Amino acid sequence: MTTLTIEAREVRRRERLETIEKSLDRRHAKERRFRRMGLAAVTTGMVLVVILFSSILMRGLPAFWQATFYLDIHFDPEVVQVEARPVQEAGERAADFRDRDLAWQSQVGLVNWQQLIDDALEAELGEEIEARQTRDLRALVTSGERRALRDRFIDDPSLLGETKRLKLLASANVDVWIKGNIDRDLPDAQQQLSAQTREWADALHERGVIRNAFSTALFLNPDSRSSLASAGLAGAFMGSLFMMLIVIVLSVPIGVASAVYLEEFAPKNRLTDLIEININNLAAVPSIVFGLLGAAIFIGYLRLPLSAPLVGGLVLTLMTLPTIIIATRASLRSIPPSIRQAALGIGASRIQTVFHHVLPLALPGILTGSILGVAQALGETAPLLLIGMNAFVSNVPGSPLDQATALPVQIYLWQGNELRNFFEARTSAAIIVLLALMLSLNALAIWLRKKFETRW
Amino acid sequence: MPELPPSLLSLDRPGSALSNSTGPIIDFAPDASCLDVEGLSLAYGGKPALRDLTLRVPRQRVTAFIGPSGCGKSTLLRALNRLHDLDETVSRQGSIRLEGQEIHAPEVAVDELRRRVGMVFQAPNPFPMSIYENVAFGLRLQGGMSRRRMNDIVEWALEAAALWGEVKDRLRASAWSLSIGQQQRLVIARTLAVRPEVLLLDEPASALDPISTLKIEELIRSLKSQLTLVLVTHNMQQAARVSDYTAFLHDGELVEYAPTASLFTNPRLARTENYITGRMA
Structure with a gap:
């Protein structure tokens, strides 16, 4: 059993x-x-x-390397027929001198600078250029370079009569041709350059007059439509920079202060609950809505200038604030209550507790949140389209009130340019610049985090 | 400690001597009371934690609060330096007087009150700073103190917390590099540095090993010549070893409050005896 x-x-x-x-x-x-x-x-x-x-x-x-002419430019006095640059005389009023100087500058502007380039090319090619070929010849060097010659001369009038070896950008079509971004076997009718121009470009390329040189124009020039090869990112970069400065200066202090107040000092009642819900909702509002808001309030009501980085910065600040507030509150909440109790327990006031203990410990989180918020704003395009920042601006803005565009908007504009086989690469280059900027911002966030985290 | 009547020391008393009444029984009237709690009721969002509690904490003695988890002893301790102010869901009736002055009076500055009534928590919570800065922090808050005087006070406070000998050569080291037991003594030194009149200790040794616990207990005994101490503990032996008076709380009410020796050897209520003999968790 x-x-x-x-x-x-x-x-x-x-x-x-x-x-x-x-x-x-x-x-x-x-x-x-x-x-x-x-x-x-x-x-x-x-x-x-x-x-x-x-x-x-x-x-x-x-696209960071661009077809460039290395030409000996002779500042021929017969072509450059201008007087010596005026100097301020003793007793002359500054305004009078400025008038005389401006008159001289406009005189310089009337010089046929293209002639200098034509002459230099003719010398390089070693053949007589007939009048009917002028058009083909002028398709070689991009049109912006004659203004560059003028500016160079205004800066240094002693060039008159000298011969100087200069780097001149080839036109966008020559760049495309040299780099092989267009099918070389296409019939003439479908080519962007005439047969003559292509022949010259090949000859000059072979002899090293046209070389693929690092393109400083991409970084130093503003956008251009008349001289596509010299279109650069400087204007958009400065526009983005101004906007980022405005976003950082406004959104970080306001965001952190609101978060500290809401988290540490505000009473818990219906009003603060409502505010909290609304902040969370704002973080989820599509960015284009902020653009509409900016257009209505900053431009329509406050009459701020169109296309200005100031307005863009304000709009992006509105967009970034909820992100920063939420990140800061989360970071404040993650500080163990024991630290607060410790400070309060030996007689610290609430302000002292927050500023001596809670904030320093929360700083890495706050910084990370803020930088990520700013980086997000840096890449934002949609709201900027609504406040006119997609305008074509051929100047580098000197202040946040000047008209400007922004890097992501510039990418959008270039992406839509008709000269596809030149701007496809240019667009990607702009994307690389934007990505590099983003990555450095993120690297900064990581570095700051590490720096403040490992204090002890 | 007051002398106990010999009859109370006898252990073989009949069970019928224990009363089943719910109390409270208060067995002494200390002549010099430091804190007077009167009719204190406290609730967390409508849920009562303390009910109509009245007791007096004698000056320059160690008073222990014991009782099962959730009995309200920590709540009572926190009420003594108004740490509940931060929680808006807490509602309170009744009064607490420190040296005769109502601590909830509008003219009382709560940060000054917390300096006078210092608090040490269960888990050591040094600031992420150097050992020196931890102790000097409370002094810096007040401001207006010479470097020399601050050094003296830091040394005195570490000495008083029996830590000076162990840390005097590394005052600039991070406080987090100390052992847990040392950290707890550092926290006590930090509290002592601002010269409190009362020191509240919320289970100060429950996170420590036996040797560190012993050191903390010695420290508590040595400090009572200078200030009033209030200790919350789960550890019956600890209450018996270090305290002069013991209050037994249960369910938010004061059940029995007596000189420690008398409470442990001769509890007057059945509930008290059940708890201290381990028959009630």
């Missing part, structure tokens, strides 16, 4: 063990499956990121 019971127990025990073993296999298999799925997800993500970055880099990097 008892032995049977013992045997029965033994059988049941073994059955139980088998069940456990089987379930163990099942559970382990489940875990392996889950791990493989996770790994696959991460790999897919990585592959997509690599594809994205490599395609942008492959398209954009060549």
Whole structure:
């Protein structure tokens, strides 16, 4: 009787063990499956990121180098027929001198600078250029370069009569032709350059007069439509910079102060609950709505100038504030209550507790949140379109009230340019610049975080 | 400590001597009371935590609050330096007087009150600063103190907290580099540095190893010549070892309050005896 019971127990025990073993296999298999799925997800993500970055880099990097002429420009006195630059005489009023100087400058502006370039090209080509070929010749160097020559001369009038080796940008079409971004076998009717111009470009390229040189124009020039090859990012970059300054100066102090007040001092009642809900909702509002708001209030009501980085900065500040407030509050909340109690327990006031203990500890989180918010604003395009920042601006803005555009908007504008085979690469180059800016901002966030976290 | 009547020391008393009444029984009237709690009721968002509690804490003695979890002993301790002010859901009736002055009176500055009634918590909570700065922090808050005087006070406070010998050569080291037991003594030194009149200790040794616990207990005993101490503890032996008076709280009410020796050897109520003998968690 008892032995049977013992045997029965033994059988049941073994059955139980088998069940456990089987379930163990099942559970382990489940875990392996889950791990493989996770790994696959991460790999897919990585592959997509690599594809994205490599395609942008492959398209954009060549645009950092541009077909450039190395020409000996002779500032021929017969062409450049101007007087010596006026100097301020003793007793002359500053206004009078300025008038005389401006008159001289406009005289310089009337000089046929194109002639100097034509002469230099003619000398390089070593052949007589007939009048009917002038058009073909002038398609070689981009049109902005004659103004560059003028500016160079205004800066240094002693060039008169000198010969100087200068770098002149080739026109966008020559750049496309040299880089092979257009099918060389297309019939003449479909080519952007005449047969003559192409022949000259090839000849000059072979002799090293046209070289692929690093393009400073991309960084130093504003956008251009008349001289596409000299279109650059300087205007958009300065516009973005002004906006970022405004966003940082306004949104970080206001955001952090609101978060500190709401988190540490505000009473908990219906009003603060309502404010909290609304801040969370604002973070989810589509950015274009902020653009409409900016257009209505800052431009329509307050009469601030159109296309100005000031307005863009204000709009982006509104957009960034909820992000910064939410990040700051989360960071304040993560400070252990023991620190607050410790400070309060030895007689610190609430302000002292917050400023001596809570804020310094929350600082890494606040900084990270703020920088990510600012980086997001840096990449924002939609609201800027509504306040006129998609205008074509050919000046580098000197103040936040000047008309300007922004880097992401410039990308959008270039992306829509008709001269596809030149601007495709230029657009990617602009994307690379924007991405580099973003990455450095994020790197700054990481560095600040590390710096303030490992104080002790 | 007052002498106990010999009859109370006998352990073989009949069970019928224990009363089943709910109390409170208050077995002494300290002549010099530091804190007077009168009719204190406190509720967290309508949920009562303390009910009509009246007790007096004698000056320059160690008073222990014991009782099961959730009995309100920590709540009472926090009420003594108005740490509940931060929680808006807390409602309070009744009065607490420190040296005869109502601590809830509008003219009382709460930060000054908290300097006079210092608090040490269960888990040591040094600031993420150097050892020196931790102790000097309270002094810096007040401002207007010479470097020399501050150094003296920091040394005195660390000495008083029995930590000076262990840290005097590394005052600039991070407070987080100390062991947990040292950290707790550092926190006590930090509190002592601002010269409080009362020191509230909320289970100060429950996170510590036995040797550190012993050191804290010695420290508590040595400090009572200078200030009034109030100790909350779960550890019956600890209450018996260090306190002069013990209050047993249960369910937000004061059940029995007596000289420690008398309460532990001869509780007057059945509820008290059940708790101190471990029959009630």
